[in-house]
Amino acid sequence: MTGPLTRFEPFPEPPALILEYIAERSAEESMAADGPAPWDIGALSAELIEPMPAWLDSVCRWLNRTYAWQPQDVIPPCWAKHEGLTYEIAALAFARGDAYAEAGSSVVWHEQYDRFLTRMNKALGKAGDECRVGKHDDRPARFQLAAWPTAKDEETGAAERIEEVAR
Template identity: 85%
Template sequence: MTETLTRFEPFPEPPALILEYIAERSTEESVAADGPAPWNLGALSAELIQPMPAWLDSVCRWLNRTYAWQPQDVIPPCWAKHEGLAYEIAALAFARGDAYMEAGSSVIWQEQYDRFLTRMNKTLGTAGDECRVGQHEDRPARFQLAAWSTRTDGGSEEKSGKQRVKELA
């Protein structure tokens, strides 16, 4: 029976640079202690963000191999083109390391993963099927948030959002 457990792949280890950054952040005297959390992708420096795509891609591949038994559970290969997914995958990946320190925490991580799948599928919507087979299409033009005003000062614009949406359709 133990032979079947030997085939389990370990979760991908974060890049060394990120592990060093995390260690440095945990020391009270560190300048990095006030730096962004490593899962806050948009706040990371160019140096810290550089190794993240490859690692997060390996995390997605691991999650797909380990958990994706149904099509809707597959994280699409274009995950990085969906900014919200990239943030969530990073947070989920870092949370997993902490979660497996205690058995109860790992159960909570499993629940977090399940909620991630729900949010991912809501985010992808019907485009998820196409993305999962390598047919990524940027957000449909009609839904490029064209209805939002380009002005932030509350003034009126030349065309209404409704007119722009019709033009893009």
């Protein structure tokens, strides 16, 4: 006979390579202690980043199955195309492991998850509905970002633009 709680799925385990990296970072005399945090996706080496997309995708699927009872709570399948979401999902996934060390911390993690959903929906805006049904489009504000000068322009024209704005 099975009980009502036997159907609950465990949270996806981080890849072995990432767990090894975390253990190395924790060792006092380790050279890896100076390395980036494993949730800092943009700072990880190619070797460490390689297993992350599959794991984070399984985390998103788990979060959706476990918590997404309303459409606005669904993390879209194109989450990896939304750079900010990727950083947040990684941090949330790693924070969950720490949070379940104590009951009170797990409550705080759920509050963090709720705030994540608010930020996700703000970031996705109206495009979120389309993304959630598999119709991802490039960032709607892409044209606004194109107005920013390139790094080379920035070096030569920053002082001029600052003076112009100050007038």
